[in-house]
Structure formats: C-alpha cells, structure tokens
Amino acid sequence: MEGNIFEKILGQDSLFTDRKAFDHAFEPSRLPHREHELDGLVRNLVDALNGHIPSNMLLYGVPGSGKTVVTRYVLRQLEEKGKEMVKPVYTSEINCRNVDTKYRVVQTIATQLAKRGDSPIPFTGWPTDRVLETLISRMDRAGGVHIIVLDEVDNLVDKAGDALLYSLTNLNTLLKNSRCSIIGISNDLNFTQQLDPRVSSRLSQEDIVFHPYIASEIENILVERAKMGIKEQILEEGVINLCAALAAQEHGDARRALDLLRISVQKAEQRAQTKVGIKHVRLAQSQLEYDQVTPVLKTLPLHQKLVLFSICLNEENGLRNISTGDVYRTYVDACKKIEIEPLTSRRVSSLLNELDTLGLIMAKNVSKGRGGRSKQVNSAIPKAIDAISLMSESETLIDEASLGKYRLQSHL
C-alpha cells in the first residue's frame, strides 16, 4: 500500500465546477419565472425607501417555490438602496423552524441590532417583556425602517401560538423614532385560520401567493444552474428533462429538482463515469425518497408505527385498498402479539388521518353502499423501501423478534 488513502479520490477530476450553485442557500443573480412575485414585493417595500411603513405581508407557496430566495434577493437590493437614502433600512431574517419561541425570536432580532457596549441578552432568563422592551429601544435608537422576515412562520404559531405575532404587529404603536414591517413566509395556505382574527388582519395586509413552478420553468432553472455548477457536455439527453418532470410532479419543487440533478451527478462521479444519464437520475430519485421517508418512519410513535405496520403487512400479502376496519383488526392482532393494549378504533381513525397528512399513506373516503362507509387505505411508501424492517429496527419497545415472528406467522 502506497500513498495516502485520500489521494485517489482527491486527485479525481470532479464533474462539478462549482458545487455551490446547487446549495440551498445559493443566491442566484437572476430569478426566472418569479417576476410577478418579485414585483409584488418590490412595490410594497419601496415605501421603506420613502420613509413610509410598508404593509405587513404574508407570502404563501409550496416548498421550493422560491419564497425565501426571492425575499432575500429583494431585501439585499433594498438594503443597498437604503444606504443611499436618509432613512436607513434594516432587515432581519429569522427561520422559525430553528428559532421557535417568542423569547428567542425577539432576542435574536434585538441581538442583531446590538451595538458595541450593549450588554448581551441571555439565551434565557429575562422576562419576555423585558427583551421586547430592549428590542424596541434598540430599534428606536437605530431609527429608520425595520423589515422583519419570519420564514416558516407556521411553525412558530404551531408551537408558540400567536402571542409573538400579536406583539410584533403591534410594534409600530410603541416605536417612536422608527417603523417596522413584518413579512411572514408560510408553506401552509390555511395558516391564518389558526390566528386570532386581529393578528391575521394586521399581518396579511398584503398577500402574495407563489405558484408552483411548472416543468418547463424548472427546466430553465436547471439549465442555468448546470451552466454555473457542472462541466459542459456531461449531461446526456433527457437528464434535465427528467429531473424537471419528477420535481414538477412533486408540486413543482425547484429545490428538489436541484437536489436531483446534484445527486445524479454525484452518483455518476462515485462510479467514476464521465457522463450523467437517465439511470443516475433514477438512482438519485430513490436516494432522495429514502432520505425523506426513513427519518419520519423511524421516529413515528409506537401506535402509529403499528398502524402503518398493519397496512404494510396487508399489502405484502397482496391486499390493496383495505378498509379502516381491516387495518384496525390487523392492528389489534399485532398489539396482542407484542402484548400491549390496543387503542380504540376512534383513535386509530385519527392516526390514519395523521399518517395521511404525513404522506406515508393514501386514504380516501368511500362508500360501499350497504357495505358501509369507510376509508380506503394504501401505503404511499416507495416500494424500494422496506418499511417493515425500518420500523422494527428503530423500535426498542417492539423488539425485532416479536415483529419478525408475527410477520412470519401471518405469511403462513
């Protein structure tokens, strides 16, 4: 054995010229097919440059429809232009998936506005009101217009309720020397229904809906990024096409399309091939599916796992479109085998709905006349994934043996 083990791979010619072009955080210089949405944001935010308060906004759209990237793009330009004006513009962006309590959101914004000599606000410990007061005084000290972006704001409301949004949309009545406007970004179109009507009317003074990209639009985006990020001439005919089509099926998610293309190229690279073909895209597709489903499956609560397990088991035995009753009976059996108390059918019916929302099963209500009304349930987990062993593998309460045994018996 000679040489360093990294050398072989390190020296290998990469098919990428710039991986960053496929990064989720990458900010392109052009945003094709989002002109309309961009325009909406610009028309509203231009008020900030005139020293007026822009309306609060809510941006809606499926994941990967460009909400965050468009907002960032507009805000960068706004800040730049703001430097030339008398009244400065400050922006802060918070991702509410990571920062998901009232305290932490306010603390984060206030910390961004800190100046040298300000005493730091602790991560925890202060009453939330005091943090809010600090934020207000810092905003006033800075003056101008503050734009606060709350990305994935539906997360925040799920976990912390609308108290924060109430305070934030109320800031302008407390600020003396500055103004503030809120931009909420949400994947969920019905998100405002969870809010207090007073909050929702103040927050969604102006709504912009980001429509999902259609396949041809995704194609354009991919072509552009491919030019930036990967070598010329290595993509075989139809690769971009397929990536775009697959992502368009997934509700027009451009991010997914970029992931697909990136992983396809990686797959080719790993195999030391110089061309990326359709088969690499297929590989990438199943890799993505696997990565998406596995963590969800593994972290499902016990009873939800058992319900899903019952569905998968029936399907393994060739039964599709099974009814709630069938699922429940299998589920009760499974519970007995591993000696735990089954939940009621009412509860299981709710669990089925939850699994449906998670996208792990497909359920639809059907009536079979005298046969009664029920749900038709099918697993939505890609066939390539062995859901049953994934579920038992991670479950300490049901040890693999008991599930395995049951599986064996039901096959006989």
Add this chain to the structure above:
DNA sequence: TGTCCACTGGAAGGGAGGGCTT
C-alpha cells in the same frame, strides 16, 4: 323510496406530565 351498513369525525371530558408560581 327507505333502510341499513360500517364507518367518519365532532364534542366533551379524563388523566398524565411538564412548567410555573407560591
């Protein structure tokens, strides 16, 4: 036309557990 099946899904309430105040 009415019946009736096998559920669905809303409403209300119990109780365990976590966090906060006293």
Add this chain to the structure above:
DNA sequence: AAGCCCTCCCTTCCAGTGGACA
C-alpha cells in the same frame, strides 16, 4: 412541596353519511 394551569393523548358517546340493495 404544593397548587395551579396548560397541553397532549386518549376514550366515550353519538349524530351523520353515501350509496347499494330490498
């Protein structure tokens, strides 16, 4: 430690329902 409140998960109860069939 005690008391309180809130949230989550779950149960119980039950009215409501789409459509095949008598």
